[in-house]
Amino acid sequence: MVLTLQTKDGGIWFKPADLVEGRASWHIDYGEEVDSIELRLFWYTSGKGSQDVGIVRVLRDDSPDPSGHRDFSIRAPEGPYSFSGKLITLSWAIELVALPSGETERLDLRIGPQPVEVDIA
Amino acid sequence: MSAVVVSRHRPANNPFASHRVEGLAFRFKGIGPEALRRRLDDLGGRAAIVGPEGSGKTTLLEELARTLPGQSVWVRLGAGCHRPWHTARTQLPSPVSTKHTVLIDGAEQLGHLGWHRFLFATRRAGRLVTTLHRSGRLPTLIECRPDHHLLRALVEELAPTEAPHLAPDLDDLFRRRNGNIRLCLRDLFDLFAGRSKPIFDPKSG
Numbered sequence: 001m002v003l004t005l006q007t008k009d010g011g012i013w014f015k016p017a018d019l020v021e022g023r024a025s026w027h028i029d030y031g032e033e034v035d036s037i038e039l040r041l042f043w044y045t046s047g048k049g050s051q052d053v054g055i056v057r058v059l060r061d062d063s064p065d066p067s068g069h070r071d072f073s074i075r076a077p078e079g080p081y082s083f084s085g086k087l088i089t090l091s092w093a094i095e096l097v098a099l100p101s102g103e104t105e106r107l108d109l110r111i112g113p114q115p116v117e118v119d120i121a
Numbered sequence: 122m123s124a125v126v127v128s129r130h131r132p133a134n135n136p137f138a139s140h141r142v143e144g145l146a147f148r149f150k151g152i153g154p155e156a157l158r159r160r161l162d163d164l165g166g167r168a169a170i171v172g173p174e175g176s177g178k179t180t181l182l183e184e185l186a187r188t189l190p191g192q193s194v195w196v197r198l199g200a201g202c203h204r205p206w207h208t209a210r211t212q213l214p215s216p217v218s219t220k221h222t223v224l225i226d227g228a229e230q231l232g233h234l235g236w237h238r239f240l241f242a243t244r245r246a247g248r249l250v251t252t253l254h255r256s257g258r259l260p261t262l263i264e265c266r267p268d269h270h271l272l273r274a275l276v277e278e279l280a281p282t283e284a285p286h287l288a289p290d291l292d293d294l295f296r297r298r299n300g301n302i303r304l305c306l307r308d309l310f311d312l313f314a315g316r317s318k319p320i321f322d323p324k325s326g
Contacts, residue, residue, distance in 0.1 A: 047132025089133035
């Protein structure tokens with residue numbers, strides 16, 4: 001299975017409430033079971049301690065063709081901005097997930113007023 | 122002890138970030154996963170992984186679970202669990218049957234009565250494996266005894282470039298943390314995060 005994700009123009013920085021536009025593509029090999037394909041916009045933390053994650057938008061395609069693509073347009077959230085402190089980094093990402101196998105392709109985004117993540121360390 | 126200086130890493134790129142530490146495989150010494158599984162069967166399918174805090178018991182339990190047949194049922198009781206028996210019971214299927222392999226992490230949270238209730242509730246489980254700080258509640262499957270060689274090996278895996286610079290201090294860190302590998306790795310996270318780290322301060326301790 002091949003899953004690919006790309007944003008329009010390849011950009012990864014989006015201001016709050018911007019439209020995140022791009023294309024999700026997939027190729028399902030013969031014999032692989034795929035009931036649906038999901039595109040998720042989510043945040044996650046990494047660093048010290050347990051990781052947290054929150055999914056804020058989901059676009060779902062049931063019974064996808066073996067090979068296909070879908071152009072997407074998702075409104076970027078107002079917040080929180082992408083940031084790094086001393087203990088955790090909060091990152092935004094979109095991922096393309098094939099279900100039920102859970103095979104995933106992820107593209108990290110940066111959401112905030114500036115093109116660099118907020119440094120609160 | 123030498124003063125260790127490393128450049129500050131953002132948390133997501135810290136070599137000792139939790140998602141990297143949790144991805145470490147258990148380092149088997151003297152006995153492999155298959156031999157361990159056979160030993161569990163020899164013990165009647167009920168046994169304990171024994172070791173002090175931060176010695177890799179949970180990591181081993183997770184790896185062992187992958188080699189065991191049957192449907193895994195995880196019961197996780199964190200330190201300071203308010204109502205451990207109630208918490209454990211809500212994580213068990215009803216009824217527990219021979220197709221289930223019950224894995225309980227943090228069984229010492231259950232008191233004497235809670236433990237016996239738990240044993241009764243899981244009496245029909247195909248297998249029951251627990252982690253414990255001390256032996257006694259179930260036959261000991263294996264004892265986890267971390268040493269400074271293990272800490273060095275894990276640091277080399279997580280931070281291969283910096284490991285040679287850290288090596289002189291790791292034995293001392295291991296000793297100060299009483300062999301708790303988890304705490305050692307958290308201290309190393311702090312060091313790489315640029316947080317003040319008395320454990321690496323030659324004047325401390």
